[in-house]
Amino acid sequence: MKKTTLKDIANHFDVSISTVSKALNDSPEISKTTSEEIKAYAKQINYTPNFNALSLKNQRTKTIGVIIPNMLNYYFAQVLKGIEKTATKKGYKIITCISNDSLQKEIETIEMLSSGVVDGFILSVAEETEAKKEYNHFKSSIAKEIPLVMFDRVVEDIDCDKVITNDFMASVNAVNYLKNKGCKKIAFAAANMDLSVGKLRCDGYLAGLKNNNLDKDDSIIITTHEMYYKKHEAIVKPLFDQSFDAIIASNESVAIAALRVAKDKGIKIPEDLSVIAFSNGILARHSNPRLSTVSQHGEIIGEKSVTLLINKLENKIKTTTSETVETDIVIRDSSK
Template structure:
């Protein structure tokens, strides 16, 4: 069967190929009525654009490359949902890749997709990339004028758009919450301290203690460089050699490991120990007891990241910006 082309649609409407192309891409030069009529006909005859040809002619593929560190994290799934929602509304496609926390995989993915495959990238930096502070692949994109939007895990020194949550203030607010509920000894268990977000959560916790005139006790503070899927039980267990009545965990896996150990030791939750964790994911809702969390609003972050990138692509914006999404505490059964 002969492949339908722009020329075929142009002949049908007795207009130029350029007019058809503009109509299909929602150009303001074409009236809304004409655009809708041409798009309806294109759909009726099953027209599919030749994106390789578009790339060669316009240097635009209307495709966005998404790179996330892992596929098991509910938060990243929510961010993807937000990106996909906005991309679809704006007529963009997405290609999603997983770095698996690997610097090399991240480099290879960017090199592969930046050869005319995508117009720009939305990404959260791999743990290995942050640990080794190797950012040349990001700078190479910027030098090629391929825009980047970083979210959640971002690199301060890279001049690109960023969408972040206020991890520092989230920890401050968590300490305030526990203090207001009567907690006297608030512990902290943080994994992924190579990550910017891990460091900010720890710093916010320390600031929260200071603000509330609570003395810092190093015996009930654990910070590790373990990646998210490692054995958190062994990491958290030493905390329970000491006394504390509240715990802020840097992620749900750490919190659930702590709950399991507490239950083994006959510590009642939340009567004897309140626990709160970052990221409002599936684990939190199905743990026993259900886990109080800090919601990072992943879907909103995805929407903002996609909007930033597409606006930059469509309007040739050269300035960069940082957008912050505030967090809130979702109270469940693991806290008083």
């Protein structure tokens, strides 16, 4: 069966191909009534645009590639929600891919989508990429004039737009909060130390201790490179051989593992132990007790990321910028 083209739709309405194209893309040059009629007819005859042809004609696909490390993390789902909502408003589509924290998967995805499929990328860097410090695929994309916007997990050495949260200050603020609530011995547990965000959170924790004249105790600091959820309980268990009255966890899974171990040992939350976790996801709201968290505002990060990329694409901006989204602490039942 012959594929329906823009020309077929144009002939049906006795208008130019350009008019049809503008109507399908919600151009303000075309009246709302005409646009709706053309779109309804296109849907009726199952018209699908030829994105490769569009790309060849005007060097733009109005499609953005989004690469996230995993779909299990509520934070990334929120970022994706912000990206999709804002992209749709601005007339762009997104193609979402999962790197599964694999360097090779990230490379393959960028290579595949760089061949005229997308105009640019929004991504959070895979854990393996950060661990191996292999960034040639990012440099190659930029060299091809396919811009990148990195969010959350970013690479300082890559000259691209970035949207971040101040993970360092978020940890400092968490220590300040716990100290103000009377906590004197604050533990720290991180399971993602290959990531820039893990290091920043740990550095912020140490700075927070120093600012509050609290002693650093290595026996209640656990930093690993382990990302597997099933092992988090084994990671935090050795902490409980020591005494402490608060813990800051690098993610919700680590925090929930700490809650389980505490319960097994008869430690009352939050009377005997306060727990604060990064970041503010579904697990935090439904754990027992509900977790106090550092909220990173993923949806806002998504909105800012896609806005930066579209501005760069449409206004041909050559300079790069970095934007910071402030965090705040959401108090629930796991802390005083």
